[in-house]
Amino acid sequence: MCLLSIWLAVSLPANAQTFDKFTVDNPIVYWTASTNQLNAELWVYKVYPQEFSINGVNHLLKAGGFTNRIINQKQGISVVNSSNTCKIVVNPQLGIIQYWNEYAAANRWDKSTHIHEAVTGLPRQKEIDGLGLKLLKRFGIEKSDLAKKENGHLITFGENRTRSYFDRKTQKYVDDEVFMRGIIFNRRIDGVNFAGIGIGSGCQIDFGNNGNIARFNLVWRNLQPYQKYKTKTPDEIKQSILNGESSLTHKNFVNGLDVKTITITEYSPLYMGADDNETPQFCSPFGKIEAVANTGTTNVEIELYCPILSTNIIVSPLRHAR
């Protein structure tokens, strides 16, 4: 087996390695988590340049008031208006689209009257999901491509931009007025969600006055199956923790060397995305573990990221002629 294959299996994805290694001194590890989330096998994906929907990109160009239209975006585009207040970047190599329209939301402030632009036609909170999904559909992204909870509901993160100011017109202080409202969706592949908040792999959409798009950040890399691995059993995952292969996230800190017992209460596989300025070669799964660490005197709820692929490859490397 080549070294790359072993490395892909045993190492945590790069962004999960930003947390400290969880080094322990031979505690007893109990598994009480449901095994519903245990996948027998999972793919490691290779990242290729993305081909974004021309329909979707043209929709953004129109929304930004640009008159040019594209017929091909394989090389990517980067346009900005003359006042530097609206821009679109489409980068197939990075698999990203960035759109920002500064004045789609009520951002204007009149220098002579000192009056803020009024908020009008801002979509209501309950409309945001639908508007976001409609926009994603233009890029060929369906609801089934988005991260969901076990109950089937989408995992979304609501976003409000608020402002507080003294209104010269009414002579009153306006507190926490919502003037931009949006949503973040996470990606899902093979029934496995991506970790974190959608900007590592997913989409951030914000709307301003009259439902105009104020911000659209899409990180949607072209992922092609590369190698399929068997995943670790609960006993093997426990052993990984004992071997010091897991990382402790920032949920709560505990000195691993003080821990006497670890009780795993929740387990879920996740894929790790990468920031929009990164060019990852591969996209690998890892395990998120919720656990209670007992130090003999206290219980601490901790979260661990753990490698979950065994070195047992089911499907050998595929070579995609792209």
Next chain:
Amino acid sequence: MLQYYGRLPINNDLHLLLSTSTYATAAPTLGSQWASHMLKNANAVTEAWFLAGLRAHGAETNHITINFRVAGWPNAFSEHLTDVANSPGTGNVLDIDKQDEQVFSNP
């Protein structure tokens, strides 16, 4: 608190004060993300701060709600790093605004 005690440092020299309005966990990439959005992506200073918050905290999957805040003169909210010659549109402290955005929360 600074505003309550009349100690806001926002003046002709400091156009915007960028911070958080809640506790925030350590985010090692926050500074580089902020710089990258201002320089590479040419975002406004305010926008770059909020985007940096989202990205720097985005890899985590749990915990607390983190809100980022920007306070300053109203016409400074759209300033880019290159707008070095801009002056605050008003010197009246009543005009100091603030904007907030939640950059991290549980779903």
